[in-house]
Every structure is written in C-alpha cells, then in structure tokens.
Amino acid sequence: MLWNFKRGLPHAHILLTLVKLLTPADVDNFISAELPNKDTDPQAFQIVSKTMIHGPCGEANPYSPCFVGGECSKKYPKNFNTETLIDINGFANYRRRNDGRNATVRRQEIDNRWVVPYNRALLLKYNSHINVELCARTKDEVRQYLDCRYISAPEACWRVFEFDLQAQRPSVESLQFHLPNEQTVIFSDRDDLPTVLSMPGISTTMFTAWMMANNEFQDARLLKYVEFPTAWVWKAEEKIWDRRKRGRRIGRLYYAYPSSGERYYLRMLLNIVRGPLSFEDIQTVNGFLCPDFRSACNSLGLLEDDNEWHEALQEASIWASPHQLRHLFVSILTSCQVTNPL
Structure with missing residues (x-):
C-alpha cells in the first residue's frame, strides 16, 4: 500500500490481489x-x-x-x-x-x-x-508513482492553509541601467510615436532617478548604485527614490555581456563610482572627461593593457610566415580581450 498526499489532500494507491476475475x-x-x-x-x-x-x-x-x-x-x-x-x-x-x-x-x-x-x-x-x-499490468504503474515526489502531512497542511512556501532574506532590488537616451519605452502598435515620446516622465527611469537623487541630496552621493537600495526605496509608480524607513534590501545590477560594448563598460563603472550627477560624471576620471565608458574603465585600470599582445606579435615575427602572422593577429582580435584594437 502506497500513501501520499496529492495537492495537500489524503490520497492512496492500493493494489489488492484477490481471486482472479x-x-x-x-x-x-x-x-x-x-x-x-x-x-x-x-x-x-x-x-x-x-x-x-x-x-x-x-x-x-x-x-x-x-x-x-x-x-x-x-x-x-x-x-x-x-x-x-x-x-x-x-x-x-x-x-x-x-x-x-x-x-x-x-x-x-x-x-x-x-x-x-x-x-x-x-x-x-x-x-x-x-x-x-481491473489491473492487468503493474510494472509501469508502480514506476510512475515511485518516481513522483511525496510530501508529508505537515507540508500538506501548510499548502492547504496557503502559507508562504519560501522566502528570500534580505530581499533583492534588481537595478536597471542603460546608455544615454537608450532607456526602454513600452508602447503598443496603435500608439502615435510623437505622442509617446512627449509623455511626461518618459525619460525618467530607475537609473536616471538615482542620479536625480544625487543632485538633490548630499548624503545620497556617498553610495554606489548597488548600495542605494539599502538606504532608499524605489517607488515605481511615482518614479522616485524615497528614503527607506524600515526593512532591508540589497541591490543587484542586471548582467551585461562583454560583447554588449559600452553597456558592459558602464556596468563595470557603476560598481565603483559613487554619487554621479550625470552620465558625464560616470565617465569622468580625475577631472578628465573620457570620450566613452571604455576609455574611463581603461583610465581607472579596470582593463588590462595590450602589451602582452604586442609582445606575442613581436616574438612571432622572428619565425612566423606572413600568413601565420595574419592568422595570429586575427585570432587575438576575435578571441582575446583587446583594449585598443586599432
């Protein structure tokens, strides 16, 4: 006799051997x-x-x-x-x-x-x-129910009363970020694009509102973007950051692939920059405005220099044929993390 609880209710599968029918x-x-x-x-x-x-x-x-x-x-x-x-x-x-x-x-x-x-x-x-x-074969039936998951009576009761089955502590705030003027805008096929672009608050996002809070509050500038949810609460309907009065939450940046270009380097900078007032502040290093986020990462020493690739080509030039040198050069560009391909 096999007893289990199906969807929180008492449930049994019983095989009885009687006189053959x-x-x-x-x-x-x-x-x-x-x-x-x-x-x-x-x-x-x-x-x-x-x-x-x-x-x-x-x-x-x-x-x-x-x-x-x-x-x-x-x-x-x-x-x-x-x-x-x-x-x-x-x-x-x-x-x-x-x-x-x-x-x-x-x-x-x-x-x-x-x-x-x-x-x-x-x-x-x-x-x-x-x-x-009338049971003609038991092999498949037994395997089917032995392979399933059985829950105990206490868990069945917990599910019947609809108590929380899991929790996460501390809670996590997923932090969106984007390049300048590349925020996500949601609209339907029937919407008029000029009307959509002129809607109030269309340029305000969680990310830009963080920089607006830095402009308005001096103490907000002490925190990095990933630290911001520990002291501030994002109110999506109002599109503002408000001071946290209770609870605890940590921030996590959405992932960006290395192949995503500037977005990848922006994410790298957001892990170290505190209190920027604008996108330009993020790509400013020691008072110098870098031309892009990748250059800012390079100036901060976040990227390896290309000296190892120069040395590899210099060494190969002694013995390699022109065809082999070209093949090595292309392999470095396509497969290695080159800071300055040009």
Whole structure:
C-alpha cells in the first residue's frame, strides 16, 4: 500500500490481489461503469453523480486540464458497450449500456460514457471518489508513482492553509541601467510615436532617478548604485527614490555581456563610482572627461593593457610566415580581450 498526499489532500494507491476475475461476469460483480438506477438506488446514484463523473470535458469544457491537443487524455467519453469485454492483454472494456440513464453534472447532461469505474460497496461506505480498476499490468504503474515526489502531512497542511512556501532574506532590488537616451519605452502598435515620446516622465527611469537623487541630496552621493537600495526605496509608480524607513534590501545590477560594448563598460563603472550627477560624471576620471565608458574603465585600470599582445606579435615575427602572422593577429582580435584594437 502506497500513501501520499496529492495537492495537500489524503490520497492512496492500493493494489489488492484477490481471486482472479476470469470472466466478464466476474468483473461486473466487482466493478461498475454505469449510473445506478435513480429510483431503486438513489443513494448510490447521488454518490456516483457527485464523485465518479469525469469532466465533462471537450466541447462542454475545452479548458479542462485533461483536454490536450483537441482530445481527452483520459479517453472520455468512452464508447457504449452492451457487455464487459476483456482483451488478450487482460485489459477490460467495462459495460456501459445505452440504457437512457443520465444525470446533470456541472450543468451538463451526462450518460454512462462519462462514469469512472467504481465499486458500489466502497462508495456507499466511504462516500468519496474511489476509482476501482481491473489491473492487468503493474510494472509501469508502480514506476510512475515511485518516481513522483511525496510530501508529508505537515507540508500538506501548510499548502492547504496557503502559507508562504519560501522566502528570500534580505530581499533583492534588481537595478536597471542603460546608455544615454537608450532607456526602454513600452508602447503598443496603435500608439502615435510623437505622442509617446512627449509623455511626461518618459525619460525618467530607475537609473536616471538615482542620479536625480544625487543632485538633490548630499548624503545620497556617498553610495554606489548597488548600495542605494539599502538606504532608499524605489517607488515605481511615482518614479522616485524615497528614503527607506524600515526593512532591508540589497541591490543587484542586471548582467551585461562583454560583447554588449559600452553597456558592459558602464556596468563595470557603476560598481565603483559613487554619487554621479550625470552620465558625464560616470565617465569622468580625475577631472578628465573620457570620450566613452571604455576609455574611463581603461583610465581607472579596470582593463588590462595590450602589451602582452604586442609582445606575442613581436616574438612571432622572428619565425612566423606572413600568413601565420595574419592568422595570429586575427585570432587575438576575435578571441582575446583587446583594449585598443586599432
């Protein structure tokens, strides 16, 4: 017997070995896939209608989880069968007579084709969904449920009461950044571009608002961009940084690939620059305005110089052919971190 909790509810898969059911009549004595008679067996009819009806799915409910690729993954509705048939592999096609019995389930009229196989005695005893099948093969079924994840009763209760399953402490503020006038602007195909560009606050981003805060507050200039969320809170709706009054949060810059050019070097500078008032301040080193962010990184010694590549070419020129020298030169440019390709 294997017990597990499915979606936080008690759930069991049980394999019972009984006297072999050799004939269709034997199967019908234990398993039914039809609606009980509403007049002579009203209690069983009510339980089956409430707990043992699949779906309905298909046209009645195309959004049902079992409805995949235009058909029911559980193969409902089944075909009508005048009697139970057992194939050569031992699988049973249960009796589902077209006897006119029907019920209304989830505002849909259903018949015997939608009934999940059950045992009447078990339903009357437990008044619960209990699917009973004639088992022809167990190997795949056992592997399927042994490979799944079982959760304990305390975790099931935790999920039922919808408590938080995980938490992150301290919380992290993802910090966006961009090159001058290259901020992200979201608009639809129907929007007029001049109107979009003239919208108030279109040029204000988390990144530019950080520099605006540096202009306005002297103490804000003491912090690097990644340190800013520790003392300030970003209010997205108002597009402003406000002083933090409670809680703790750390900042993390979005990643930039080395191949992204100036954006990569801007990110490198943001990890060391404190309190810039503008983009020009970020690329200013020792009072000198560098022509671009890469030059600023080079002036700060953040990039290796190209002396090793010069020496490699100088050494190779002694013995290498012109073809080999050209090949080495191109390999250095394409595969190595060259500061000044020109």
